Amino acid sequence: MRIRWSNIVLFFGYLFLYLPLFLVVIYSFNESRFISIWSGFSLKWYKALVSNPIILRATFTSLKVASITATISIVLGTIAAIVITRFRRFRGKTAFVGAITAPLVMPEVVMGLSLLMLFIGMEKFFEWPTGRGSTSVIIAHITLTLSYVTMLVQARLQDFDRSLEEAALDLGASPTKVFFVITLPIIFPAIVSGWLLAFALSLDDVVIASFVAGPGATTLPMVVFSSLRFGISPEINALAAILIAVLTVGVVITAILLYRKKNTTNNLY
Amino acid sequence: MVYRFEEIAIGWLHSFVKNITGKRLLLIFPSLWIFLFFICPCFILLKISLAESVVASPPYSDIVDWISNWVLQIRLNLGNYFMLFTDEMYLRGFVISIIIATASTVCCLLIGFPMALAIARSSEKVRNILLMLIVLPFWTSFLIRVYAWIMLLSPSGIINNLLIKYQLIESPLPLINNSYAACIGIIYAYLPFMIFPLYNAVEKIDYSIIEAAYDLGSTPFKTFFSIVVPLATPGIYAGSILVFVPAIGEFVIPELLGGAQTLTIGRLVWNEFFWNLSWPTAAALSIVLLTVIVLPVMMSQKRKEIRFLMKDGQNAH
Numbered sequence: 288m289r290i291r292w293s294n295i296v297l298f299f300g301y302l303f304l305y306l307p308l309f310l311v312v313i314y315s316f317n318e319s320r321f322i323s324i325w326s327g328f329s330l331k332w333y334k335a336l337v338s339n340p341i342i343l344r345a346t347f348t349s350l351k352v353a354s355i356t357a358t359i360s361i362v363l364g365t366i367a368a369i370v371i372t373r374f375r376r377f378r379g380k381t382a383f384v385g386a387i388t389a390p391l392v393m394p395e396v397v398m399g400l401s402l403l404m405l406f407i408g409m410e411k412f413f414e415w416p417t418g419r420g421s422t423s424v425i426i427a428h429i430t431l432t433l434s435y436v437t438m439l440v441q442a443r444l445q446d447f448d449r450s451l452e453e454a455a456l457d458l459g460a461s462p463t464k465v466f467f468v469i470t471l472p473i474i475f476p477a478i479v480s481g482w483l484l485a486f487a488l489s490l491d492d493v494v495i496a497s498f499v500a501g502p503g504a505t506t507l508p509m510v511v512f513s514s515l516r517f518g519i520s521p522e523i524n525a526l527a528a529i530l531i532a533v534l535t536v537g538v539v540i541t542a543i544l545l546y547r548k549k550n551t552t553n554n555l556y
Numbered sequence: 557m558v559y560r561f562e563e564i565a566i567g568w569l570h571s572f573v574k575n576i577t578g579k580r581l582l583l584i585f586p587s588l589w590i591f592l593f594f595i596c597p598c599f600i601l602l603k604i605s606l607a608e609s610v611v612a613s614p615p616y617s618d619i620v621d622w623i624s625n626w627v628l629q630i631r632l633n634l635g636n637y638f639m640l641f642t643d644e645m646y647l648r649g650f651v652i653s654i655i656i657a658t659a660s661t662v663c664c665l666l667i668g669f670p671m672a673l674a675i676a677r678s679s680e681k682v683r684n685i686l687l688m689l690i691v692l693p694f695w696t697s698f699l700i701r702v703y704a705w706i707m708l709l710s711p712s713g714i715i716n717n718l719l720i721k722y723q724l725i726e727s728p729l730p731l732i733n734n735s736y737a738a739c740i741g742i743i744y745a746y747l748p749f750m751i752f753p754l755y756n757a758v759e760k761i762d763y764s765i766i767e768a769a770y771d772l773g774s775t776p777f778k779t780f781f782s783i784v785v786p787l788a789t790p791g792i793y794a795g796s797i798l799v800f801v802p803a804i805g806e807f808v809i810p811e812l813l814g815g816a817q818t819l820t821i822g823r824l825v826w827n828e829f830f831w832n833l834s835w836p837t838a839a840a841l842s843i844v845l846l847t848v849i850v851l852p853v854m855m856s857q858k859r860k861e862i863r864f865l866m867k868d869g870q871n872a873h
Binding site for chain 2: 322
C-alpha cells in the first residue's frame with residue numbers, strides 16, 4: 288500500500304520535472320516552425336543555430352566569462368573556506384561569515400543594479416573598467432558565485448579528519464606544504480564541484496549580466512532572453528537540446544568516474 | 557637621527573610584513589573582494605536612493621555638495637521613498653510580489669513534501685539516483701526551463717494545441733501572461749530548493765516512532781500531522797526560505813510568463829532603471845526590497861539551513 292502511494296507521487300513529481308524539458312528537446316527536431324504541425328524530422332534548426340554569428344559570438348563570450356569566473360571564484364572561495372574553518376576566532380569573524388554568505392540572499396536585480404552603480408562610479412574616478420566589457424561581468428559573477436563555492440568547500444573542510452593535518456604538522460611539514468600535500472587532495476572533489484557550480488551559475492545568469500555587461504560583451508543568456516521575449520522559436524529548442532545533451536554526457540561521465548573510484552577504494556580495504 | 561628613523565621605519569615595516577604574511581594575508585583577499593564588490597555597492601545604492609533624479613549623465617544629483625566658504629551641503633531626498641509608499645503602482649508591485657512568492661512557496665511545499673517522503677522511503681540505491689534526478693534540472697539553463705513553459709502555455713503552445721486538436725476548446729485559452737503562469741514558472745524553477753531540505757529533515761525521522769503511533773491506534777492522517785510534520789519543521793522552514801527569498805525578487809519568470817499586468821518588484825526595478833532611466837527610484841525600490849522583505853525573512857532563520865542544502869547538493873553528486 289505504502290509502496291504504491293510513494294510510486295505514484297514519484298511518477299507525477301518526476302513527470303512534472305522532466306516532461307517540459309523532454310518536449311523542448313522533441314520539438315527541436317520538428318521541421319515546421321509551428322508546434323501545431325509536425326512536418327517531419329529535421330536538423331535544420333541546429334544548422335541555423337551553428338550558422339548564427341550572434342549566438343556563436345555570445346557562446347564564446349559566455350564560456351570565456353564562465354571559465355575565468357569559476358577559476359578566480361574557486362581560489363577566493365577556498366581561501367575563504369579555510370579562513371572560516373581553520374582560523375581561531377578572530378575579531379570580525381562572524382561579520383566575515385555573514386558578508387561571505389550574504390550574496391546568496393541578494394535579489395539578482397538588486398545585485399546587478401548596485402554593481403553597475405559601482406562600476407559607473409569607478410569608471411568616473413579611476414577610468415577603469417572602461418566601457419564595462421566582459422571584465423565587469425566577470426567581477427559581478429565572481430561576487431555572485433563566491434558564496435556558493437565557499438560553502439561547498441567549507442562543508443568538505445569541516446567533514447574531513449583533522450588529525451591528518453595535525454600529524455603532518457607534528458612531523459615538521461610547513462603549513463603551506465600541509466595544505467598542498469594533505470588538504471588540497473582531500474578537498475579536491477569539492478573544488479571540482481565548486482568550479483563546476485560557479486561555471487554553471489555564471490553561464491546561466493541573465494539579470495546581472497544584462498545590468499553590468501558593456502556593449503561588446505553580450506553573453507549567451509542575454510541573447511536567449513531577448514529572443515524569448517518574442518515567444519516560441521525552434522532555434523532555442525535546438526540550443527536547449529544541445530545544452531541538455533552536454534549536461535547529460537557530463538553527468539554520466541562524472542557518475543562513471545565516481546562509481547569507479549568507489550570500487551577501487553572498496554578493493555583497497 | 558635620520559638614519560635611526562629609517563632603521564625604525566624598516567623595522568616596523570618588517571614586523572608588519574611578518575605579521576601580515578600567512579594567515580592575515582589569506583584573510584585579506586576574500587574580505588577585500590566582498591567589501592569592494594558587495595558592501596560598497598550596497599552603500600552606493602543607498603546613496604543614490606537619496607539623490608534627486610536629474611536630466612544628466614549619470615541621471616542623479618550629488619547628495620554631498622562642497623559649497624565655497626567651508627560649507628559642506630548634504631541634501632538628502634526622501635521623496636523617492638515617499639513615492640514608493642504613496643504611488644499605487646509600487647504598492648501593488650509589492651503586494652503582487654508577496655502574493656506570488658507566498659503562493660509559489662506553499663505549492664512547492666505541497667508538491668515537495670510528498671516527494672521528499674517518497675524519496676526517503678525508497679531503497680538506498682534508488683534514493684541516490686532519485687536525489688540526483690532532482691538536482692539535474694537545476695544544472696540545465698534556467699532560461700531553458702522557463703522557455704519550456706512558454707512552449708507549453710502560450711496560445712500556439714502544446715497544451716492549447718492538444719485541446720484544440722481533440723476539440724475540447726475552440727479558441728486558445730489564455731494560459732500564459734498572467735500571475736498563475738508566473739507562479740507555475742517559479743514552482744518549476746525552485747522546486748529542488750524545497751525538496752532538498754525537506755528530504756534532509758524527513759530522512760532523519762526514526763521510522764519506529766511512526767510504527768509505534770500506528771500500533772497505538774493512530775490514523776495515518778493523525779500520525780502525519782502530529783509526528784512527521786513537527787519533526788520535519790526545520791526542513792519546512794529552510795525550504796520555504798530558499799524558495800521565498802529568490803521568488804520575491806524574481807525578474808525573469810514574471811517578465812516572460814507573467815504578462816504586462818504582473819509587475820513584480822523585480823520588474824519594477826528593471827523598468828525604472830532601463831526604461832524610465834530613473835536611477836534613484838530603482839535604487840530606493842531595491843533598498844526597500846532588501847530591508848523590508850529579504851532581511852526580516854533571513855533574520856528569522858539561521859544561515860545554517862542554507863549551508864545544509866549546499867552540503868547535501870554536493871553529496872548527491
